[in-house]
Amino acid sequence: MQKFIFFMVILAGILAFSMPCLADDTPDVYCDGKIIEFDEGPYIIDGFTFVPVRGLSEALGFKYSWDGTNKTVIVVSDGISAWIQADNRSITINSKSIIYSEKIDVAPCIIDNRIFVPLRFIAELFESTVEWDAQRGAVVITTPLGDGSYPEFEDVYDEPLYDGDNSSIYIDGFIPPEEVTRGCSYIIEGDIGSYFPIDRVNIKVIDKITGETQINETRFDINSSVYSLSDIDSRIKFGTLTIGDKVMQITCVDKNEFRQSFSYDFKITQPVAATIEGEIHMLWPVPSSGLITTVFWCDNPFCHSNGGRTNGHAAIDISADEGAEVIAVMDGVVKMQGEGNFENGKTGYGNFVLIDHGNGVETQYSHLYSINVTDGQIVKAGDIIGGVGNTGNSTGNHLDFYITKDGVRCDPLYYLDIPENARCWEECDVPFFEKALAERKK
Numbered sequence: 001m002q003k004f005i006f007f008m009v010i011l012a013g014i015l016a017f018s019m020p021c022l023a024d025d026t027p028d029v030y031c032d033g034k035i036i037e038f039d040e041g042p043y044i045i046d047g048f049t050f051v052p053v054r055g056l057s058e059a060l061g062f063k064y065s066w067d068g069t070n071k072t073v074i075v076v077s078d079g080i081s082a083w084i085q086a087d088n089r090s091i092t093i094n095s096k097s098i099i100y101s102e103k104i105d106v107a108p109c110i111i112d113n114r115i116f117v118p119l120r121f122i123a124e125l126f127e128s129t130v131e132w133d134a135q136r137g138a139v140v141i142t143t144p145l146g147d148g149s150y151p152e153f154e155d156v157y158d159e160p161l162y163d164g165d166n167s168s169i170y171i172d173g174f175i176p177p178e179e180v181t182r183g184c185s186y187i188i189e190g191d192i193g194s195y196f197p198i199d200r201v202n203i204k205v206i207d208k209i210t211g212e213t214q215i216n217e218t219r220f221d222i223n224s225s226v227y228s229l230s231d232i233d234s235r236i237k238f239g240t241l242t243i244g245d246k247v248m249q250i251t252c253v254d255k256n257e258f259r260q261s262f263s264y265d266f267k268i269t270q271p272v273a274a275t276i277e278g279e280i281h282m283l284w285p286v287p288s289s290g291l292i293t294t295v296f297w298c299d300n301p302f303c304h305s306n307g308g309r310t311n312g313h314a315a316i317d318i319s320a321d322e323g324a325e326v327i328a329v330m331d332g333v334v335k336m337q338g339e340g341n342f343e344n345g346k347t348g349y350g351n352f353v354l355i356d357h358g359n360g361v362e363t364q365y366s367h368l369y370s371i372n373v374t375d376g377q378i379v380k381a382g383d384i385i386g387g388v389g390n391t392g393n394s395t396g397n398h399l400d401f402y403i404t405k406d407g408v409r410c411d412p413l414y415y416l417d418i419p420e421n422a423r424c425w426e427e428c429d430v431p432f433f434e435k436a437l438a439e440r441k442k
Helices: 002-018 053-060 119-125 235-239 427-441
Strands: 028-031 043-045 048-052 063-067 072-077 080-085 090-095 098-103 109-111 114-118 129-133 138-142 169-172 179-181 191-207 213-228 244-254 259-269 291-294 316-319 325-327 332-339 351-358 361-368 384-387 398-405 408-410
Touching: 048 053, 048 119, 053 063, 053 072, 053 114, 053 119, 072 191, 080 119, 080 191, 090 191, 114 119, 119 129, 119 138, 169 244, 169 259, 291 427, 351 384, 361 384
Parallel strands: 028 138, 179 259
Antiparallel strands: 043 048, 048 114, 063 072, 072 080, 080 090, 090 098, 109 114, 129 138, 169 191, 191 213, 191 244, 244 259, 291 316, 316 398, 325 384, 332 351, 351 361, 361 398, 398 408
């Protein structure tokens, strides 16, 4: 019996030592001369003053949010944010886009379903000073402004940073598209940001009628709190979207796996071909072949053996043997040549030559097997500039040829000298071809 009583006394002593001290046994906490009225706590744990993060944040003017699943609190103030997890001594800090981790002496803990944090560390992290007032037996906090307030926050902080469905992720400077002309480039301007390091950003475009995902691009391991949406280069892919109503979805996921998606409705419209004033004489670009495999903006969904998907583009395709001569259709200067890529805005075209003919008129010759000219070279109508090939996004040897007037595509069939042996491979292209011939004869 005496041994049992002795054991219970020792156990009670251990429990008393391990449990936090009650609020009545702990000092008051003042902030800029005003006492902070905590609804629970503070506690003394291992010699450190712990307070509920909510009460401390409200007193100091911080914004905070709570992720109960991960037992994590997010505290944000004036360009500084901290990710604080219960029972974890390592705190992730994002101070004005500089991200680092710092270990504290005692880990935050949960008491009565609330997270408590070490007062001194959190207050000093956000540039307050913490002192002991022996006369009053109190902890005294002085904030940067000296009155318990902090600079005004942007509107994005007005709502909880995490409410179980949304996180502290926002879009800044982004103007949603309303209409994008098919075949034209579209650059996504603006930034997407988070108050934690961003892990990945995805841009997706979905057709509202078919539900088909037509663009799906992701950038991984960004590890920054702000990411420029223009770095996801969808210009070329936007140019190939089918006509109709679309949904653009921008999704950001931060390092804590908080996720936010933003959706915008817009439409891809049929372009209106530009016209070139005056008499224009252009040679046929592939003298050895008149086989047209795709005409300008053929959008018949039952055409081109493509499973019902539209296949039109603002150019014409001329099929020919590999290496067949490609000639300049008019006098001009080679503006650009080489292999298409994101840097030159010619992704998918493979080997190409772009010629400036003056007065805003340019022609481009794509998917070439070989290139016979250099940048800045003067060419005459009929000069050989390359050979037909199958480079870039191509499924067979052909020349993709287009004309622009002041940057807007023109239908080549209205300006080229069409040879007598010219014909269409696809029956559905014939009406477009015959219409162009009839217009040319007027």
